[in-house]
Amino acid sequence: MTPFGGYDMPVQYPLGILKEHLWTRDHAGLFDVSHMGPAWLDLVDKSGDGDADHRAVAALVEPLVSGDIVGLKPGQLRYTLLLNQAGGICDDLVIGRPAARDQQGRLYIVVNAGTKDGDFALIAASAGDRARLKRADDHALMALQGPAAADTLEAVWPGICAMAFMTFATRDLAGHNVTVARCGYTGEDGFEILAPAQMGELLWNRLLADPRVQPVGLGARDSLRLEAGLPLYGHDIDATTSPYEAGLAFAVSKRRLKSADFPGAVRLTGEQSGRLTRVRVGLRGLAGAPAREGAAITDGAGEAIGVVTSGGFSPTIGGPIAMGYVPPMFSAVGTRLCLIVRGKSQPAEVVALPFVPHRYVRQPAKF
Amino acid sequence: MRFSKDHEWVELADDIATIGITAYAAQQLGDVVFVELPAVGKTVTAGEEMAVVESVKAASDVFAPISGIVTHANDALSDNPQTVNDAPEHAGWFVKVQVSDPRQVEVMMDRAAYEAYLATL
Secondary structure, three states: OEEEOOEEEOOOOOOOHHHHHHHHHHOEEEEEOOOOEEEEEEEOOOOOOHHHHHHHHHHHHHHHEOOOOOOOOOOEEEEEEEEOOOOOEEEEEEEEOOOOHHHOOEEEEEEOOOOHHHHHHHHHHHHOOOEEEEEOOOOEEEEEEOOOHHHHHHHHOOOHHHOOOOEEEEEEEOOEEEEEEOOOOOOEOEEEEEEOHHHHHHHHHHHHOOOOEEEOOHHHHHHHHHHOOOOOEOOOEOOOOOOOOOOOHHHOOHHHHHHOOOOOHHHHHHHHOOOOOOEEEEEEEOOOOOOOOOOEEEOOOOOEEEEEEEEEEEOOOOEEEEEEEEOHHHOOOOOEEEEEEOOEEEEEEEEOOOOOOOEOOOOOOOO | OEEOOOOEEEEEEOOEEEEEEOHHHHHHHOOEEEEEOOOOOOEEOOOOEEEEEEEOOOEEEEEOOOOEEEEEEOOHHHHOOOHHHHOOOOOOOOEEEEEOOOHHHHOOEOHHHHHHHHHOO
């Protein structure tokens, strides 16, 4: 067990990090992610016009984030970024619009564990008395990830396979409403399930009863997201890094950038046209030990040019991988750089992210 | 075979000591993915860093349980670091060291004493 974001979390289960990681890539891994910060934001005065109510609640959150929240379709989830005035990232989060007609004027929000108090304070302040923020971090939140996740969940909720990636829906679990989102942070197809705390054990045991499912701890969660090239808040992105530096341009809405109506829009407008001093890259270690967070990155001449923000051994590739920031002139795929591990210079090469291809199910097969 | 409180084992044959980490240490480290060994000819000193072992969790220093000169390093570990987990007290040995004073080994814990020590952790 290890402390993480104010929670005691298992680093690994009896299988161990390496096997848990590979099991998730081959079958399905079950993660307890109850430490994260799910919440609902509900418009107080609803008009009854679903689209108008969605626009009204989305407009309360949009001034804080870089994404198009007004434009969400019913049932759609979007990865977006909370920004500070300097265009740095306060947090990365997911915001969704419920599918049900009677749920319009409501947003589903999931933020990181370590940042949730600050995030929720920002959102609540922006909403004022026009919307109520209802935290759901007293609920159980589980992620089922991997190629067998959909078939496993289909046995629990028939029809769930028809959901597209980055959508969510409400399902019944022994008389309780649970929220099932097809998303995750491993690069695999998968789901995140929010259930009342008293249903947590039942859901966990029910999913684990499937022989294709193994419990997976924080260790493999980290190595899976690293292979998938996904940034970890507080490590690969923080209050100083901008979406463009971090390679998260997809999370900046073109409409929002044009109207420049969010914090740090000035910096982002400049960076979008190419004015960047550093960018996040993937690095494949060619020899030696894995470089961890904080390791210096040097050019061929030994000049320090950047720092590793996360790194480790990739079980899928069978070698060391890392992510870090370097000036754009060193960011081209194939550039030879060095990583300093315990005083030794080890050769590395810039590679495209993700290290391991994503396998999201964007368009599920029709039944 | 003798054992240190830092969870290394030493097996002495004449004046050559084979050194590795114990099954307990390997289990605590988790899956080993990289081992950095000293070069042959290097002098190692008891209590000082001798090697580095990386698991999927973290990097850990391995301290020399005795002093001497490295005569062999287990190069097979660079291709198969997992051997440290599979056979920590056999094929997963780290180095062979020519010891300056064999009595260094005799004063270390025997298996019964080491197991009694583990029970206190």
